[in-house]
Amino acid sequence: MAAEESAFRGVLDFFVRxxxxxxLLPFLLVFTIMFAILEKSKVLGVDKAADGNTYPKxxxxxxxxxxxxxxxxxSEKIVAVISMAMSQIVLLVLVGVSFxxxxxxxxxxxxxxxxxxxxxxxxxxxxxGIGVVLIFMNxxxxxxxxxxxxxxxxxxxxVASIVLILVIIAFMFYVVKEPNKAPKxxxxx
Numbered sequence: 001m002a003a004e005e006s007a008f009r010g011v012l013d014f015f016v017r018x019x020x021x022x023x024l025l026p027f028l029l030v031f032t033i034m035f036a037i038l039e040k041s042k043v044l045g046v047d048k049a050a051d052g053n054t055y056p057k058x059x060x061x062x063x064x065x066x067x068x069x070x071x072x073x074x075s076e077k078i079v080a081v082i083s084m085a086m087s088q089i090v091l092l093v094l095v096g097v098s099f100x101x102x103x104x105x106x107x108x109x110x111x112x113x114x115x116x117x118x119x120x121x122x123x124x125x126x127x128x129g130i131g132v133v134l135i136f137m138n139x140x141x142x143x144x145x146x147x148x149x150x151x152x153x154x155x156x157x158x159v160a161s162i163v164l165i166l167v168i169i170a171f172m173f174y175v176v177k178e179p180n181k182a183p184k185x186x187x188x189x
Contacts, residue, residue, distance in 0.1 A: 034065035
């Protein structure tokens with residue numbers, strides 16, 4: 001007996017045939033991000049209101065964001081990269097939230113607070129940043145050739161030079177960073 005297809009699966013298949021996932025959602029994502037960047041940066045100019053405040057030129061910002069979004073969806077390769085990368089970035093976010101849930105389970109009723117100076121917070125920010133870079137490299141098709149090159153030429157001078165440069169940069173960053181000048185306050189019990 002064949003399994004029946006659910007009504008919701010049929011709706012999703014209909015949306016795929018309509019192009020919701022290949023056209024509409026990437027268009028809305030690019031339009032929203034570009035519009036927000038243009039509004040925040042005010043790169044296309046500002047209008048002065050009667051009250052003396054300045055506001056970004058929304059008409060120019062929206063038209064530029066609209067055009068850029070259309071250019072993006074015109075390229076199937078860019079849309080494929082966006083779709084693949086965004087789905088994996090959401091997976092990375094879910095991993096981060098799951099980790100925070102586990103920390104909450106072990107801490108019990110205490111509130112989990114991370115500050116910008118907290119070493120665990122810095123570690124996870126760097127790890128998530130590296131994860132996002134690897135996700136985009138994979139979506140662009142650059143990760144496998146890069147990994148194969150490194151694996152096949154690990155003992156070459158070029159790879160050894162890159163590793164040495166990265167170690168030197170990390171050491172310099174560690175030596176040059178300013179120590180925290182304010183002493184940490186002890187918790188009162």
